[in-house]
Amino acid sequence: xxxxxxxxxxxxxxxxxxxxxxxxxxxxxxxxxxxxxxxxxxxxxxxxxxxxxxxxxxxxxxxxxxxxxxxxxxxxxxxxxxxxxxxxxxxxxxxxxxxxxxxxxxxxxxxxxxxxxxxxxxxxxxxxxxxxxxxxxxxxxxxxxxxxxxxxxxxxxxxxxxxxxxxxxxxxxxxxxxxxxxxxxxxxxxxxxxxxxxxxxxxxxxxxxxxxxxxxx
Numbered sequence: 001x002x003x004x005x006x007x008x009x010x011x012x013x014x015x016x017x018x019x020x021x022x023x024x025x026x027x028x029x030x031x032x033x034x035x036x037x038x039x040x041x042x043x044x045x046x047x048x049x050x051x052x053x054x055x056x057x058x059x060x061x062x063x064x065x066x067x068x069x070x071x072x073x074x075x076x077x078x079x080x081x082x083x084x085x086x087x088x089x090x091x092x093x094x095x096x097x098x099x100x101x102x103x104x105x106x107x108x109x110x111x112x113x114x115x116x117x118x119x120x121x122x123x124x125x126x127x128x129x130x131x132x133x134x135x136x137x138x139x140x141x142x143x144x145x146x147x148x149x150x151x152x153x154x155x156x157x158x159x160x161x162x163x164x165x166x167x168x169x170x171x172x173x174x175x176x177x178x179x180x181x182x183x184x185x186x187x188x189x190x191x192x193x194x195x196x197x198x199x200x201x202x203x204x205x206x207x208x209x210x211x212x213x214x215x216x217x
């Protein structure tokens with residue numbers, strides 16, 4: 001499915017070792033990072049940067065997230081094979097691919113049309129069956145809810161209750177929440193119809209979530 005056209009497997013193994021040292025311990029997350037060639041999702045002129053533990057700019061003023069950030073969000077979600085996952089912010093498509101190779105059924109929304117089209121074509125080329133939607137991700141996909149897991153890959157000014165309401169009972173949402181300079185990584189678990197628990201997992205810096213429930217920028 002994901003044929004490695006560059007001799008970069010060793011660099012991916014080094015990245016996996018670095019992520020382990022930073023506290024990523026879930027075996028399925030580490031296997032997915034090792035399995036997905038990040039350079040496929042990288043600007044072609046900067047392939048030498050693909051396996052550094054850094055974020056990197058892509059089209060539309062967006063970024064491909066730092067591998068540690070991708071791994072941390074994924075680990076917090078506790079992905080199981082067959083999980084129905086909503087991703088808000090397709091971006092480069094790298095996070096979507098990680099979720100897919102872990103066995104999730106992925107629905108990914110992107111608000112930047114160029115990124116949506118590029119990711120859609122790349123998924124098709126790589127043989128990844130990922131549902132891609134162009135639109136306002138801050139609203140989620142209520143028509144396809146409920147979801148087992150929801151992941152936001154852009155910074156929200158606050159937790160969006162219309163998104164947490166799209167979780168299954170027992171489902172989890174992970175989102176960076178805060179101001180435009182720094183956000184807390186928040187994990188929300190839905191325990192009942194109107195019962196939620198949340199926990200905080202460190203400081204991060206994401207591009208802003210736009211749309212009706214995002215930042216007005």
